[in-house]
Amino acid sequence: MTAVIWFKQDLRLQDNTAVAQAWQNHEQVVAVVTATEATWQRHHWSPMKRDLYQRRLNSLAAELAALGVALHVLQVHTYAGVPAALYNFMQQQQAKHLYFNREYPLDEKVRDRAVVGWLQQHGIQSHISDDLLLVAPEQVQTGQGSYYKKFTPFYKRWLTVLAEQGVPAPYQLNAKAAALQPPAIHLQGEKRDSSQWAATSETILHTFELFYNERLHGYGTERDFPAKLGTSTLSPYLENGSLGVSTIARQLAALTPDFPYGLEQGANTWLSELAWREFYQHLMWHVARLSQGKGFQQETDAYPWTISETRFQAWCEGRTGYPIVDAGMRELNTTGWMHNRVRMIVASFLVKDLHLDWRLGEAYFMQQLVDGSFAANNGGWQWSAGTGTDAAPYFRVFNPQRQGEKFDPSGSYIRKWVDELKQVPxxxxxxxxxxxxxxxxxxxxxKPIVDHGTMRDTFITTFKQVKNGLL
Incomplete structure (x- = not known):
């Protein structure tokens, strides 16, 4: 009997439970992707993210075709049309089993449940896996059976669960039929050249291995300096699922018999960053308001944000008069990517120096980033804005000058992206x-668009009033 694998943000064959189960349990397998351009637009998919997704789909189609499996693309306007489209496709394929990995934000959660319900009504069984994460949301609970609202206790429990369940063993996929010729896949919507990012599994895995072998050891100390290649630069592949977290975990586990404990500093720091990624995914699963443009801390929705198109445009264009901020925004606008430390600096600046609504920055990032992850982007912005999961975040206000001096002391990163400052000592x-x-x-x-000290003091005072219910 034929089975269908529904690919979404998991565009890989390696370390993909949905793929492995379908392959193991069925003689005939076909694959499908639902391209929902209207929803992707509403979710602010950037042109570069869409281009990389299209390139990766074509690579995946070729990998599947070599194994005798066809990849079909269903052009569906929105998520609402996915259940009917998948049902019709299953009928055409005479398939009674659908395999997929679930996603965690609200719209995706509703879509996946609708698919399962629709197919169930028609006698079609759904097999759901959790391969976007190392640990599923239901597995990390407090003693009271609730979810964790702060990262540190979450991380401790997450490590315990990871240690108990271990890392899945790798598997091999045998050809299902004679090799096919894959048709070219073209997605709708605006695209921007993403060719500086890999799309084939071989190159993606090579990129990971380079980081693992050459930069992981120094990750703990090098990752905060934007002029250096100190980060993994793997986030676009984690976002579209062309690199699986199980693949990463297996390589980390090879470093210590006590995994996830016993790692050296660089590897341990990177594992904690992967846990942050999962923390924000778990919060999305548990807290619907995070998917609805609302703060985790409900009282912060009352903050009286300034409305200033002039300030916002200066920030977007990298013309604030604060060099590290401007360098970051110009890197983003030019490449579709920004160094993580600089993401925190420019986010803090938008909210706490310009007093602009964090949701403006959240949307702008998604509209530009090749690695735009709704959960990670939302979590990062809410952390920066003081609306997120931390207890007293409004005291954490980055000084952009000090941040630049600390993390780009010679100005190399600034000069790379801000041409006007190339000659400044x-x-x-x-x-x-x-x-x-x-x-x-x-x-x-x-010149600087605002005075940092003045804006900092005003923000802290106002935010404190909001927290105390005085505004």
Whole structure:
């Protein structure tokens, strides 16, 4: 009997439970993707993310075709149309079993449940796996049977569960039939060249191995310096699922017999970053308001954000007069990616220096990022804005000048992305306006758009009033 594998954000054959189970239990297998362009637009999929997704789909189609399995693309307007489209496809294929990995934000949760219910009514069985995460949301619970609202206790429990369940063993896929010729896949919607990012499994795994062998050891100390190649740069592949977290965990487990404990600093820090990714996915699963543009801390929805198109455009274009902020935004606009430390700096600046609504930044990031993950992006913005899971985050206000001095001391990152500052000496690179006024008056680089100290104090005062229910 034929089985259907429904691919979504898990575009891989390796370490994919849905694939492995369908392969093992059925002689005939076909694969399907539902391309929901209208929903993707509403979810702010960036043109570069969409382009990488299309390229990866074509690579996946070729991998499946080599094993005698066809990959079909169903063009469906929105998530609401997915249940009927999948049912019709299952009927055409005379298939009674659907295999897929679930997703965790609200819209995806509703879609997946609707698919299961619709198919069940027609005698079709759904087999659901959790391969987007190492640990499923239901497995990490407090002693009271609830979910964790803070990362540190979550992480401790997450490690315990991971230690208990271990890492799945790898598997081999045998050809189901003679090799096929895959048709070219073209998605709707605007696209932007993503060719600097890998799309084939071989190259993606090679990219991972390079990081694992050459940079993982220094990750704990190097990852905060944007002028260095210190991060993994694997986030686009985790987002579209072309690299599985089980693949990563198996490599980390090879470093210590006590996995997930006993790792050296670099590997341990990276594992904690993977746990942060899962923490935000778990919160999405448990807290519907996070998928509805609302703060985790409900009282923060009352914050009186400033409305200023001028400030917002200056931030978007990298023309705030704060070099580390401007460098980050120009990197984002040019490449579709931004260094993680700089993401935190520019997010803090939008909210706590410009007093603009964090949701503006959240949406803008998604509209630009090649690795735009709704859960991770939302979690990062709410952490930066003080609306998220931390107890007293409004005291955490990044000073952009100090952040630049600490993490880009020579100004190498700034000079790479802000052409106007290429000639500014390192001594003045983080506060260049005075030097430019003296030595390069024709330079177009702007003076600081706001005074950090003043804006910081105003934000903290106002946020405290909001937290105490005074606004």
């Amino acid at each position: 390192a001594k003045h690179i983080h506060t260049p306006y005075g030097w430019l006024q003296q030595y390069d008056r024709s330079n177009s680089y702007p």
